[in-house]
Amino acid sequence: MKVKPLADRVVIKSLEVEETTKSGIVLPGSAKEKPQMAEVLAVGPGGNVDGKDVEMHVKVGDHVIYSKYAGTEVKIDGEDLIIVKQADILAVVE
Amino acid sequence: MKVKPLADRVVIKSLEVEETTKSGIVLPGSAKEKPQMAEVLAVGPGGNVDGKDVEMHVKVGDHVIYSKYAGTEVKIDGEDLIIVKQADILAVVE
Amino acid sequence: MKVKPLADRVVIKSLEVEETTKSGIVLPGSAKEKPQMAEVLAVGPGGNVDGKDVEMHVKVGDHVIYSKYAGTEVKIDGEDLIIVKQADILAVVE
Amino acid sequence: MKVKPLADRVVIKSLEVEETTKSGIVLPGSAKEKPQMAEVLAVGPGGNVDGKDVEMHVKVGDHVIYSKYAGTEVKIDGEDLIIVKQADILAVVE
Amino acid sequence: MKVKPLADRVVIKSLEVEETTKSGIVLPGSAKEKPQMAEVLAVGPGGNVDGKDVEMHVKVGDHVIYSKYAGTEVKIDGEDLIIVKQADILAVVE
Amino acid sequence: MKVKPLADRVVIKSLEVEETTKSGIVLPGSAKEKPQMAEVLAVGPGGNVDGKDVEMHVKVGDHVIYSKYAGTEVKIDGEDLIIVKQADILAVVE
Amino acid sequence: MKVKPLADRVVIKSLEVEETTKSGIVLPGSAKEKPQMAEVLAVGPGGNVDGKDVEMHVKVGDHVIYSKYAGTEVKIDGEDLIIVKQADILAVVE
Structure with missing residues (x-):
């Protein structure tokens, strides 16, 4: 299935992010409060x-x-997606 | 009876969707939290x-x-319909 | 008495509707949750x-x-009327 | 004292209304829930x-x-008045 | 001190009003619920x-x-004043 | 440090005010409910x-x-300041 | 990672500020309620x-x-950032 958002909406999918603490320990995405980072799908x-x-x-x-x-x-098709308005996207990360 | 929505309103009817889990098991629509998918009637x-x-x-x-x-x-005529504003429709699925 | 609504207001009167269940049983209006159907009076x-x-x-x-x-x-004159704004009318039924 | 409403305001005074039930019994205004009918004073x-x-x-x-x-x-002068915005007046009764 | 209201604001001072009941008894302002009458100061x-x-x-x-x-x-200077927006003034009494 | 407010904002600092009651007693600012008077700093x-x-x-x-x-x-620098929008300033006192 | 805020958003990072009390004692940032001061990063x-x-x-x-x-x-990269709308920035401090 293909999801085509209407108007100013955007389909995103949460990203699991690894994160290195100041002391150098790597925390995988599931071991801490998930930051609200996502990839834009549509x-x-x-x-x-x-x-x-x-x-x-x-x-x-x-x-x-x-x-x-x-x-x-x-x-959708077993995948957890999120549909947000573009105004709810705060920043692009590069 | 024919329902003619006014202004920016849309008449929709919930869809029962089958869903395949990642491990391949098919969940019929009634066996899980119903996703908010619907067909546009008017x-x-x-x-x-x-x-x-x-x-x-x-x-x-x-x-x-x-x-x-x-x-x-x-x-209406024994059918459960939902009348929404178009702004409450997030995406079209193809 | 004649009720003349101001601005974008509409005077309506609830309709008792009969409804046929899928299994063919007719439920009179008073035997179930009343649908919000009405006739426009003014x-x-x-x-x-x-x-x-x-x-x-x-x-x-x-x-x-x-x-x-x-x-x-x-x-009004012993009749239960409802005064709504037109924006609260979702659809016309034919 | 004369009350001169500002802007889009209207001074009204509640009306006691007699009401005839379907079965022909006349209920004086004070014997039932008072309908929100009023006379426009200014x-x-x-x-x-x-x-x-x-x-x-x-x-x-x-x-x-x-x-x-x-x-x-x-x-005002011992009289109970109500000051409403015109937008809170739903209909004129004739 | 002189209070100069900004924009659409108005400085008012509550008025004690005497009121004659229908039966002719005069109620001084402090003997009943104070009506919201005031004099405009600025x-x-x-x-x-x-x-x-x-x-x-x-x-x-x-x-x-x-x-x-x-x-x-x-x-201000021992006087109880109220600063309201003009839109909160409902009517002028003459 | 110098505070430069953005847009329609104003930096103010509360004023301690002396107040003379009707009977002539002077109440220093800290002996009563502080009125919301302030000096404009920026x-x-x-x-x-x-x-x-x-x-x-x-x-x-x-x-x-x-x-x-x-x-x-x-x-800021040990001083208690308040940053308000100009619309929250009701009046100027002279 | 580089964070590029969208629209009217600003990425800021809280500042630890030292503060000298009136009596001359220096309170480091962590010893008191943190003032909401920050540096603009993007x-x-x-x-x-x-x-x-x-x-x-x-x-x-x-x-x-x-x-x-x-x-x-x-x-982001182990750093605590805050993304605000410019309208939530009250003042610039020099």
């Missing part, structure tokens, strides 16, 4: 949203930080 | 809604993901 | 409402589905 | 209200239905 | 307030009815 | 704030009354 | 945000006071 067309013109600034493949608690979780 | 005309111009981007027959808790449930 | 003039131009899309005699909990119940 | 000038242009559509002497819980009750 | 300049153009319609010396719970109470 | 540039054009009407040195509970308290 | 492009044109007024390296409770905390 981007809506933007355009007129609630009477305002929205331009999309993220693209498929971007790694992004999104607002905790934002968005709707959906399970 | 689409309002859009136009001026609350002072804003709304263009409709879904069409009859589309399979869509909608925002949990959104919309009004109505029973 | 329609306001629309026009400038809260700084926005509202055009009225329902007419007297229409059968409509309205948003549960919306509107104000009033008793 | 009407504000309308005009620019909160940045929006408001035209007044009720006039002194009109009998109106107003939104329960809306408005501010004031006692 | 009026702000109006103008652009939160992006909207506000014209002031009350003037110093006006007796006004204001919205209960609105405004900020301040004590 | 004024933001105004301009486009949240899509609206804001002009600043207070200036450094003004004594102002501000809305209780508004603003953010910060300690 | 600034979004501004532009059209929710239908309003936002110009960015802070720059990388600025020391700023930000609104307590605002923003989203994220951990």
